[in-house]
Amino acid sequence: MSCKTALAAFLASDEAKGWRDLPVFAPGAQAERACAAVDAERAAGHVVAPVPERVFAALALTPLDAVRVVILGQDPYPTPGHANGLAFSYVGPPPLPRSLVNIGKELSGDLDRAAPAGGDLTPWAKQGVLLLNTALTVREGASKAGSHLLLGWSAVTDAIIAAVSRERPHAVFILWGNPAQAKRPLIDESRHLVLASAHPSPLSARRGFFGSKPFSKANAWLEAKGETPVDW
Numbered sequence: 001m002s003c004k005t006a007l008a009a010f011l012a013s014d015e016a017k018g019w020r021d022l023p024v025f026a027p028g029a030q031a032e033r034a035c036a037a038v039d040a041e042r043a044a045g046h047v048v049a050p051v052p053e054r055v056f057a058a059l060a061l062t063p064l065d066a067v068r069v070v071i072l073g074q075d076p077y078p079t080p081g082h083a084n085g086l087a088f089s090y091v092g093p094p095p096l097p098r099s100l101v102n103i104g105k106e107l108s109g110d111l112d113r114a115a116p117a118g119g120d121l122t123p124w125a126k127q128g129v130l131l132l133n134t135a136l137t138v139r140e141g142a143s144k145a146g147s148h149l150l151l152g153w154s155a156v157t158d159a160i161i162a163a164v165s166r167e168r169p170h171a172v173f174i175l176w177g178n179p180a181q182a183k184r185p186l187i188d189e190s191r192h193l194v195l196a197s198a199h200p201s202p203l204s205a206r207r208g209f210f211g212s213k214p215f216s217k218a219n220a221w222l223e224a225k226g227e228t229p230v231d232w
Contacts, residue, residue: 005186011058018163058086068222071131071174106215136157171192172221
């Protein structure tokens, strides 16, 4: 399956309700052009993650009208077999990606409970947590992080972030690291909560990620708005 075929299948599905109405998903618009660039990468012999069927997994699992929290990542894990279409999520054998290990440590300290044993964040997505990367694809390989940031995905994901800000009555935006925080101007902070901190990467987690308590802060704000807290 190509990225363009996966896009067409997603837009034709019930899960695309809300998202498909955004102009970036119109025929010939930014999403289709980004997919064409991804398909060209594959045709040139590059291995691209995630597999086409998972490129739009975050949107499929969390419809626009269900979004309560947005966790914004940069791009999928470039390590072969790690990316599954949800930011920071991992399904596979140990060891977990190091950023995800640090997320588990912070969750444990924040909520005073054991860190999760696995890395599949699908249960979060099904509760309205949009696990969105700013680029939906990446070349696989140890040095390939960020390799698809200039393929056109930013226009697509900017439109998604802006749509959540515009359409949802109140949501929590969790922005880890400078690339995520660069999207802050897209968010109406008079209606939504922004929680910004360092990235959970081992290179930066001790510079403000650990101790930031995003999970309890998000739940406290949701409860204050009459929403059910997320079962992290």
